[in-house]
Amino acid sequence: MSCHSNEKKAYLAYVSEGLGNFHDWNMVMKYQMKNGSIFNSPSATAAALIHNQNDVGCLDYLSSLLNKFGNAVPTVYPLDLYIRLYMVDTLGRLGITRHFKMEIQNVLDETYSHKNRCWVQGDIQIFMDVVTCALAFRLLRINGYEVSSDSLAKITKEGDYMSSCKDGFKDVYAALEVFKASQIIYQEELAGLGEQNSTGFLKREISIDSNCIHREVDDALKLPFNGSLERMSTRRNIEHYNVDNKIVLKTTYSSLNVSNEDYLRLAVEDFNACQFIYREEIKDLERWVVEFRLDKLKFARQKTAYCYFSAASTFPSPELSDARISWAKSCMLTTVMDDFFDGGGSIDELVNLVQTVEKWNVDVQNDCCSEEVRILFLAIKDTASSNIDKAFKWQERDITSHVVEIWVDVVKSMLREAIWARDGSVPTMTEYIENGLLSFALGPIVPLAIYFVGPKLSEEIVQSSEYHKLFELMSTYGRLLNDIHTFKRESKVGQLNAVPLYMSHRKNTGIEEQEAVEEIKMLMENHRREMMKLVLETKGSIVPKACKDAFWSMCNVVNLFYAKDDGYTGNAILDVVKEIIYDPVHHRSMI
Numbered sequence: 001m002s003c004h005s006n007e008k009k010a011y012l013a014y015v016s017e018g019l020g021n022f023h024d025w026n027m028v029m030k031y032q033m034k035n036g037s038i039f040n041s042p043s044a045t046a047a048a049l050i051h052n053q054n055d056v057g058c059l060d061y062l063s064s065l066l067n068k069f070g071n072a073v074p075t076v077y078p079l080d081l082y083i084r085l086y087m088v089d090t091l092g093r094l095g096i097t098r099h100f101k102m103e104i105q106n107v108l109d110e111t112y113s114h115k116n117r118c119w120v121q122g123d124i125q126i127f128m129d130v131v132t133c134a135l136a137f138r139l140l141r142i143n144g145y146e147v148s149s150d151s152l153a154k155i156t157k158e159g160d161y162m163s164s165c166k167d168g169f170k171d172v173y174a175a176l177e178v179f180k181a182s183q184i185i186y187q188e189e190l191a192g193l194g195e196q197n198s199t200g201f202l203k204r205e206i207s208i209d210s211n212c213i214h215r216e217v218d219d220a221l222k223l224p225f226n227g228s229l230e231r232m233s234t235r236r237n238i239e240h241y242n243v244d245n246k247i248v249l250k251t252t253y254s255s256l257n258v259s260n261e262d263y264l265r266l267a268v269e270d271f272n273a274c275q276f277i278y279r280e281e282i283k284d285l286e287r288w289v290v291e292f293r294l295d296k297l298k299f300a301r302q303k304t305a306y307c308y309f310s311a312a313s314t315f316p317s318p319e320l321s322d323a324r325i326s327w328a329k330s331c332m333l334t335t336v337m338d339d340f341f342d343g344g345g346s347i348d349e350l351v352n353l354v355q356t357v358e359k360w361n362v363d364v365q366n367d368c369c370s371e372e373v374r375i376l377f378l379a380i381k382d383t384a385s386s387n388i389d390k391a392f393k394w395q396e397r398d399i400t401s402h403v404v405e406i407w408v409d410v411v412k413s414m415l416r417e418a419i420w421a422r423d424g425s426v427p428t429m430t431e432y433i434e435n436g437l438l439s440f441a442l443g444p445i446v447p448l449a450i451y452f453v454g455p456k457l458s459e460e461i462v463q464s465s466e467y468h469k470l471f472e473l474m475s476t477y478g479r480l481l482n483d484i485h486t487f488k489r490e491s492k493v494g495q496l497n498a499v500p501l502y503m504s505h506r507k508n509t510g511i512e513e514q515e516a517v518e519e520i521k522m523l524m525e526n527h528r529r530e531m532m533k534l535v536l537e538t539k540g541s542i543v544p545k546a547c548k549d550a551f552w553s554m555c556n557v558v559n560l561f562y563a564k565d566d567g568y569t570g571n572a573i574l575d576v577v578k579e580i581i582y583d584p585v586h587h588r589s590m591i
Contacts, residue, residue, distance in 0.1 A: 010128055014039045017047035025051040036061035042073045081125040082132045088139055094267035095234035098317055111136055112145050119147060127151055134177035141184050144538045144545055149189040152181055176217055183225035187529040215240045226528060227559045229313035231580045238267050238585050264587055272584045277318050282308045285328055292379040297372060299344030300336040307331035309577040314553040322390050322452035327445055329383045334441035341414040349373050350418055354411045360404055380407055391451040402462060406443040413438035421496050432501055437475035446554050455544035466543050470551045473531040478558040480524050484517050485562045
C-alpha cells in the first residue's frame with residue numbers, strides 16, 4: 001500500500017497539466033481553491049478548465065491573471081502561503097524581525113483571517129500539508145493568535161502524515177516542523193496530539209549526513225523552545241543559513257523569500273552592531289562593580305559576564321539598554337547576596353542587612369554593622385534609585401514602593417532560609433517553596449527590568465493575579481531546577497534543598513533519591529507548560545506580551561545555566577557568553 005495516499009492525490013492534482021486525458025479530473029477539482037485556482041497554479045488551472053469548460057472559478061482566476069500580468073504569468077500566484085510563512089520564520093530565526101514588523105503582521109493576519117487563506121475557516125492551503133499546518137500553528141501561536149492544536153493533531157494522525165511506513169514521517173521537513181510545533185502544546189492538549197516520535201526520527205536522520213537541513217535539525221534538537229535563548233539560536237541560524245536553498249515543485253525556482261542574501265547580510269551586520277553596544281555596556285557594569293566596591297567582597301562570586309549575557313539574550317534590541325542594565329545589575333547583586341547569606345556573613349550581619357533594607361533611608365555609617373553590609377546596601381540602594389528614576393521616564397509614574405517591596409522580600413526570605421539551615425529546621429515542602437520562590441531572587445531581576453521594555457505597566461497590572469502567577473511559576477521552576485542540580489553539594493554544607501527535604505517528608509514510603517528527582521521534574525514540567533500557556537495566550541490577558549516574554553526568557557536562562565550541572569557556579573557556558581558578546585559572527589558565503 002502506498003504511504004501518504006492523500007498527499008499523492010494532492011500532488012497529482014498540482015501537476016495535472018502534464019497528465020492528460022487519463023487523469024481523474026473530478027478528483028482534481030476537489031482541490032480547487034476559493035480563488036478558483038488549483039493550488040494557485042496557472043498551468044494546472046488552465047488544464048482543469050480545458051477538461052471542465054463550464055467551471056466559472058477557473059475562468060475567473062485565469063482572466064484575472066491575464067488582466068494583471070498580460071501574456072506572461074508567474075509559475076505560482078498568489079505566492080504560496082508556505083513561502084510567506086517560511087519568510088516570516090526566517091526573519092525570526094535571523095533575529096531581524098524588528099526591521100519588518102508591519103510586513104510580518106500582514107502575513108500573519110492574512111494567514112489567520114484573510115478571506116482567501118484562513119486558519120479560522122480551515123483553508124486547504126494550510127491544512128492539506130503537515131509542514132504548512134505545523135509552521136502556521138507555531139507562528140500564529142507564538143505571536144498571540146488564538147489557534148487550537150486540534151487541526152494539527154488531526155493532520156498528524158491521518159495517513160498523509162503518519163502511516164505504516166517504517167519511520168512514519170514523510171520527510172525531515174515534516175518531522176522538524178512537527179517537533180517545533182510540539183514544543184508549544186499546552187498541557188491539556190497533549191492527549192489530543194498523541195504520541196509523535198519526531199525526536200527519534202530526527203536524531204536518526206542527522207546521523208546519516210550533514211547537509212543544511214540536517215544542521216538545522218541538530219540546532220532544533222539542541223536548542224528547543226524551552227531551552228534556547230534568542231541570541232544563541234540567532235547566531236547558529238546565521239552561521240548555518242543556506243543561501244542556495246530552492247523549492248522544488250513542478251519547476252525548480254529560487255524565491256527571494258526562501259534564500260535571500262540581503263536577509264543574511266542584514267542579520268550579520270545587525271548581530272555584530274549589537275555586540276559593539278553590548279561590549280560598551282559591560283564595560284560600564286565592570287566600572288560600577290569597582291565604584292561600589294563589590295569586587296572587595298572576598299566571599300562573593302563575580303558573574304558580570306554571565307549576568308549581562310542573560311540580559312542581552314533576553315533584550316537584544318539596541319534600544320532596550322535600560323532593561324539590560326537593570327537586569328544585569330540586579331542579577332549581579334543577588335548573586336553576591338546569595339553568597340553572603342550562604343556563609344559569607346555572620347548571623348548578626350544578615351539580620352543587620354535585612355533591617356537596613358526594611359528601613360531604607362538609613363545612615364550607612366552608623367546603621368550598618370560592617371563594611372560588607374555597607375557595601376551591599378549601598379549597591380542595592382543605587383540600583384533601586386536608578387530603576388526608580390528611569391521608570392518614571394518610561395512609565396510616567398513612581399514605582400518606589402514596588403522596588404523597595406521587592407528588595408525587602410528577597411533579603412527577608414534569604415534570612416529565613418539561612419536561619420532554617422543554621423538551626424537545622426525542617427520546613428514543610430509548602431513552606432520551603434513559598435519562601436524559596438522569593439529567595440531564588442528573580443524578583444529584582446525580571447519584574448524591575450520589564451518596566452523598561454516599552455508597554456505601560458499600571459499598578460493594576462502589577463497587582464493582578466496573572467502577573468503574580470507568572471512570577472510564581474517562573475521562580476518556582478527556577479528554584480526546583482537549581483535544587484535538583486545542586487542538592488548533593490548543598491547537602492554536604494548543610495544548606496536546605498528541595499530534594500532531600502522532599503525525601504524526608506516521604507521517608508515512610510521508602511522513596512529513593514532518583515525517584516524524588518524524577519517526581520520533582522514532573523512538577524517542574526507542569527509548571528513550565530502552565531507558564532507557557534500564560535505567556536502565549538492573549539484572551540483575558542492584561543500583562544503585555546513583551547513583559548510576559550521576559551518571564552519566559554528567564555526560564556530559558558536557568559535552563560541553560562543548569563542544563564547539565566550548576567553551570568552558573570562553574571565555567572561551562574563561558575564559550576557561549578563569548579559568542580554572544582565578544583566574537584563577531586560570520587557566514588562562509590561572506591568571507
